[in-house]
Amino acid sequence: MTKAEVKALKGDQRTQEAIHPHSPVVAFGADKPLRLDSGTSLSPFQIAYQSYGELNAEKSNAILICHALTGDQHVANTHPITGKPGWWSNLVGPGRPIDTDRFFVLCANVIGGCMGSTGPASINPETGKPYALDLPVITIADMVRAQAMLVDHFGIDQLFAVVGGSMGGMQVLQWASSYPDRVFTAVALATGARHSSQNIAFHEVGRQAVMADPDWQHGRYIEAGTMPRKGLSVARMAAHVTYLSQAALHRKFGRNLQDRQNVTFGFDADFQIESYLRHQGITFVDRFDANSYLYMTRAMDYFDLAFDHNERLADAFAGTKTRFCIASFSSDWLFPTAENRAVVHALNAAGASVSFVEVQTDRGHDAFLLDEPVMFSAIEGFIHSAARARGIALP
Amino acid sequence: MTKAEVKALKGDQRTQEAIHPHSPVVAFGADKPLRLDSGTSLSPFQIAYQSYGELNAEKSNAILICHALTGDQHVANTHPITGKPGWWSNLVGPGRPIDTDRFFVLCANVIGGCMGSTGPASINPETGKPYALDLPVITIADMVRAQAMLVDHFGIDQLFAVVGGSMGGMQVLQWASSYPDRVFTAVALATGARHSSQNIAFHEVGRQAVMADPDWQHGRYIEAGTMPRKGLSVARMAAHVTYLSQAALHRKFGRNLQDRQNVTFGFDADFQIESYLRHQGITFVDRFDANSYLYMTRAMDYFDLAFDHNERLADAFAGTKTRFCIASFSSDWLFPTAENRAVVHALNAAGASVSFVEVQTDRGHDAFLLDEPVMFSAIEGFIHSAARARGIALP
Incomplete structure (x- = not known):
């Protein structure tokens, strides 16, 4: 995003943009409540985010990264609390597989989180005290709905890609299901379409x-x-x-x-x-x-994409034009390859374009956060190919 | 054990036999301290046990059952606290695979336990208060050393069989290693020769x-x-x-x-x-x-049979004459088949007689406590064959 655009956004009266101690924040006022799966809504609410790179004039080069359970928006910058490199700084950055010299990369702290977006530690305007458990339960679809409002705020119609692993991968699948026209490509790693009993x-x-x-x-x-x-x-x-x-x-x-x-x-x-x-x-x-x-x-426990489609997962992706890349890790026993493959089969049944790779590694579920050359080259190749299809200039 | 024998035991001045609220107890006095791996010793100490069936005149038909982490001596009787059937009442009893009409079956609460044997809730004679963490750390070898003293107390030179699963299986392996001449057959289920990092x-x-x-x-x-x-x-x-x-x-x-x-x-x-x-x-x-x-x-974490034998597990069983039966369960991820098989390979290397079966089941580690017909028939067949070899009359 250019500085001029940030300035323009700040002039927007409906929402407010401020700088949280750690991140920029977009605050959605009473005119833009967040509708929740629980039947209630959240208002006002805010989203803290980080961005990297520049949004092009066509706004066609935006990549949304979705973070996992204990992740946050600090994908590729030094973490403000721990002082450590961003959690995906090996994947996202200048010259990296997700190249911030080419793409505008955005990551928002999820609703319900604790790094600047509205969550249980936020003040409940009705009581003046922290929400604690008075915050309605948040689902993966709720998180995604809030992210879509942030993407609207940036004036982006279609994301070039939505990328994430584990709980982030659940959000990717939810994005592709809820907003098929707004997701050109979807990259879901080490995840599943539902959370298992174990x-x-x-x-x-x-x-x-x-x-x-x-x-x-x-x-x-x-x-x-x-x-x-x-x-x-x-x-x-x-x-x-x-x-x-x-x-x-x-x-x-x-x-x-x-x-x-x-x-x-x-x-x-x-x-x-x-x-x-x-x-x-x-x-x-x-x-x-x-x-x-x-x-x-x-939120992860409640996630079950098929549940809302008469237990037919393929129906969650009916008619999709999104290009999918699914990757699993051979030693991941939290989201084993079979769970990832079930998503691939559903996508096949829905007639979707899908690439699948099982990365051979002994590093378990956490492998998606680590230097895994096969994963990196799979993502890079997939992104390049999709960028050509989308007509985004690449070196 | 006959009533006369119990009476005779009660006349033994060196140790005392009493009835714990739930079980008979043998108390070992100052003349019989329990030597511990930690370098200290425990004295006085007591062992609570249950027995089923009759010890024959030759004292050749005794089977010692070793219980698992949260098990106890109530193998085949109604549990005094929960009111539920004994934890292995499907395996042990009249006409069962371990037939109490033929064998004298003994099970002792392990040292460190909480069902009548000396443990952290017992009174520390030095302070008059419960030991709590002042009880020395107990190892699997310590548990087995205490059981050997109980077996001595019964005047049994050689156990016909030692049988157990999980932590009970560790005790079985330790018995066979520490007292090769006192174990005619050893049945270890769902266990390993050491506890894994996970x-x-x-x-x-x-x-x-x-x-x-x-x-x-x-x-x-x-x-x-x-x-x-x-x-x-x-x-x-x-x-x-x-x-x-x-x-x-x-x-x-x-x-x-x-x-x-x-x-x-x-x-x-x-x-x-x-x-x-x-x-x-x-x-x-x-x-x-x-x-x-x-x-x-x-105790389970410290268990590592090879450690005391220069990391050569086979040396833990050098020269053994004991007949072994090892069983694993295909869906057990706590003690996977590979861990059980490592024991089999070591026994092979030691020239031991060993039967091995991997029971196909989806019930996980707990399968060894459940009705698993393949496990039952394996144990029954093994026991019968060994009884014939030992010259114990069977129907």
Whole structure:
């Protein structure tokens, strides 16, 4: 987006654009409520986002990135809290597979999140207090509906691509289903058209861990001046195990002891995997809101694209012209290849154009966030080919 | 065991036999301390057990059952707390594959447990208060050393069989390694010679869940009059997911909603899998001690039979004459077939007699506790054949 465009947007009276401590924000007023699947609506609400590159004159080169459960809009810039590189800075950037010298890349913090978009930690205008659990439950379709309003705000009719993995991949599929004419290409990684029973089970364990923490205060921890750090940390630890593969854990940690000479015969972290997990739990708490974790996991659990189409997934994509790229990872047991392939089969049945690749890796579900050359070249090749079809100039 | 023998045992001055509220107990006095792997010893200590059938005159028909992580000695009788049938009453009983009309079947609550054997809830004679975390860490080898003392107490030189699954299977392997001359046959199900990194990770999540509960009171909850119910419940929920397979969960629950007409769009248990898991957590807390859960999981984590034999597992069974039966379950991802097969390969390398079967089932790790006809007939056939070799009269 050019500076002039930002300025023009700021003159828009219906919505407001401001700079959140970390990100630009678009605030939608009472005239633009967000309609929710639960039957209610959210108003006012705001969306925090990051963008990279320039939107071309035809507004035909926009790529929307959808983030995963604990991700956020900081795709390719230094994270303002952790100080670490953006979560997909290996994939998105100048000269990267998603090349910000060619494309205008946009990523919004999802509704229900905790990095500037309206979520359970936001102030409920009706009470003047944080929403906590008074925020309506958010679904994947709700997140996507809010993103569509942000895309409208930028005056973009059709996105060149929507890209995401895991919960981000669910949003990609939802985008393609809800707004088939607005998505030229869709890239969904390590995901599925619904959340499995086992995945719901692991999420429920995490939620119960958060809610078991007395510092959760029935969700009202902000007012109480507490934070369910321990509960959220346990939830993160449990989830983190599911993001890795048995093989990756074995390769990284095996049964390696922290100190071979001094096994404690106690409950300290004797094994490296233990201290690694504890570290994952502790650092997560510093950057994530506990109630947002409840809302994000719930959104994934409710996701079931076929459910709204008489259990026929193909009908969710009926008549689509979108070009799809689906990728799975061989050692991902959270969204195994079979779940990804079910999406491919439905797309085939719907007569869609679809590329599919199963990336051979032992790094589990988290592989979609890592340097995976086969994934990178698949995405790059797919994007280039689609860009030619769309008539976007490439080097 | 005949009544006369019980009476004779009661006259033994060195140890005491009493009736625990639920089970007979053998108490070992100061002259018989239990030597522990941690370098310390435990004294006095006691073992609660159940027995079924009669020990023959030659004392050659004794079968020791080893229980799993959250199991106990109530193998084939109504459980005194839950009122449910014994956990292996489908396998053990009159006319069952392990036939109590033919064999004297013994099962002891493990050291560190909470059903009558000395554990963290027992009184520390030095302080007059419960041990809590002052109980030394218990290993699988420690459990087996205590069981050997119980077997001595019964005057049994050689067990006809040692049988167990999961943590029980670890004890079976440890028995065969520590006391090769005292184990005629060994039946180990759904187990491994060491705990994998992923399994340690899941256990660590459970321990952190318990210890995150303020009612845990740094382990001193008995004196504080509290119980870390929520933390232990979360730990059980997390573990329970790992006991089932993706396929079993899908078959039992799918994405079934509790009430199709009224999705709450909230954090109640909308999905059947959620209410099932919550039930598992809540009921577990009524029958299990939180600190025992820490000790049992730790014992499994430390287990690594090869470690004490220069990383050569075969050396753990060098020169063994024991006949082994190893069984795995195709959908068990906690102790996958590969882990069981590694034991078989080591036994082969040690020149041992070994039968192996992979039971085809979609019921996951828990299959070893369920009606699995292939497992039952494998065990029955193996036991019959071994009984003939041992010269025990069978019908």
